[in-house]
Amino acid sequence: MNPFRRPSHPRKTPVLAVLLAAGLATAACSRGGGDRPPEPGDRAVATVQDRTIWASDVKREAVAQGLIGEGEPLDITSDLFRRVLDEVIDQKLLAGEAQRRRLDSSALAQRRLEATRERILGDMLVESVVDKAVSDQAVQTLYNEQLRLAKNAEEIRVRLILSRTKADADAVIGILGQGAGFEAVAMERSIDEATRFSGGDLGYSTPDVMPQAYADALRDKPAGALVGPFQTEGGWAVLRVEDRRKETPPTLEQARPQIVRYLTYEGVRQLLEQLRGKAKVDVRLPGQPTPPANPASAAPAQPSEPAARP
Numbered sequence: 001m002n003p004f005r006r007p008s009h010p011r012k013t014p015v016l017a018v019l020l021a022a023g024l025a026t027a028a029c030s031r032g033g034g035d036r037p038p039e040p041g042d043r044a045v046a047t048v049q050d051r052t053i054w055a056s057d058v059k060r061e062a063v064a065q066g067l068i069g070e071g072e073p074l075d076i077t078s079d080l081f082r083r084v085l086d087e088v089i090d091q092k093l094l095a096g097e098a099q100r101r102r103l104d105s106s107a108l109a110q111r112r113l114e115a116t117r118e119r120i121l122g123d124m125l126v127e128s129v130v131d132k133a134v135s136d137q138a139v140q141t142l143y144n145e146q147l148r149l150a151k152n153a154e155e156i157r158v159r160l161i162l163s164r165t166k167a168d169a170d171a172v173i174g175i176l177g178q179g180a181g182f183e184a185v186a187m188e189r190s191i192d193e194a195t196r197f198s199g200g201d202l203g204y205s206t207p208d209v210m211p212q213a214y215a216d217a218l219r220d221k222p223a224g225a226l227v228g229p230f231q232t233e234g235g236w237a238v239l240r241v242e243d244r245r246k247e248t249p250p251t252l253e254q255a256r257p258q259i260v261r262y263l264t265y266e267g268v269r270q271l272l273e274q275l276r277g278k279a280k281v282d283v284r285l286p287g288q289p290t291p292p293a294n295p296a297s298a299a300p301a302q303p304s305e306p307a308a309r310p
Contacts, residue, residue, distance in 0.1 A: 045076060045085060048092040058085045126268055133267030139259050143252050146259075156207070156218055157242040158227075159200035161185060162192040162235045169229030169236035176226065182240045191235060204245070214239070 037043070039056045046053040059074045062084045068074055074081055103109055159182055163169040168189070175185055183199030190196040207215040213232045221227055221241050228238040249255075 043076065046089060048089055049096060051092060053085070053088055053092070055081075058088055061088050061091075126271070129271050130264050130267050134260050134263045138263055139256060140252070142259050142263065143255055146255065147249055154206065154244060154246060155204040155248075156244050157204045158202050158214075158218065159183070159186060159240045159242060160192060160195055160202050161190045161200055161238045162232075163189065163229070163238070164191055164235050166229060166231070166236050169238055172238050173226075173229065176238070200240075201242075204243075213237075 037056075038054055043055045044052050045055050045058060055074075055076055058076075058081060059068070062068045062074055062080065063070055063072075065084070067080060067084065074084075098104060104113065161169075161172050161182070163172060172185060172189055175189075176182060183201075186200030187196050190200055192200070195202060207218070210218070211232060213230060214237070217227050217230050217237075217239065218241065223241050223243050225241045226238070227241065229236045231237075
């Protein structure tokens with residue numbers, strides 16, 4: 001395992017994605033039926049029992065299934081479009097048959113339909129809020145802030161030989177001291193399977209993503225320096241500093257997707273925080289005290305990195 005790799009945190013599903021997945025799948029079944037295109041430039045792609053299916057219906061279903069991202073194009077001549085279109089047709093057929101059997105008249109069905117309606121309305125509200133939050137100006141402002149923070153960041157390229165014991169690491173130091181090549185010794189003796197066959201190369205990393213033991217050992221060490229041995233969680237490490245350079249920040253276009261995700265999340269979080277602050281919420285769970293109407297923990301937690309570095 002590469003000790004410099006950024007830790008993989010459990011993925012947090014944005015509220016917007018939850019709303020899309022929950023609401024739009026049903027929306028794809030119920031939309032359509034009129035002759036007027038629901039969106040400018042929309043195109044009718046099929047009819048089911050005289051109900052029109054529009055290209056936008058198919059695209060929304062593809063977004064709901066996570067097959068494409070919001071705002072991505074979907075070519076109506078593609079195999080993916082045809083496959084999703086078939087699914088939308090099936091949904092309409094199933095929904096029509098359910099109505100024919102009057103399955104929508106039960107109290108349970110009415111509650112489920114109302115829940116779907118609420119999810120779709122919530123999604124529409126979120127979309128309107130996100131459209132305002134994710135502007136070109138907002139993206140540029142956050143990008144400029146990231147550039148400011150990255151100006152003093154330094155990347156270090158190192159090679160690693162990892163040993164099980166200090167005695168083994170001391171032996172590695174002795175072999176290197178006799179003139180052996182670091183890459184050859186890493187391939188022969190390192191127990192780090194992720195790097196040994198590349199000569200122990202860990203690539204470029206910034207100290208903030210390194211385990212603390214590595215960051216401490218490499219502090220102020222110039223290119224060419226041999227560092228260690230020192231103990232880590234995986235064993236005893238010997239490093240060679242290959243290069244040090246100023247971190248190269250990504251371009252605006254490279255950073256845009258991550259910035260947009262962050263701004264989207266923040267827009268939804270702030271909206272929910274405001275709504276919970278105004279609403280009277282009474283949670284009634286057995287064996288648990290009733291929380292205040294607007295607990296600080298009610299809103300989704302802010303990302304651990306306020307503006308995660310692109």
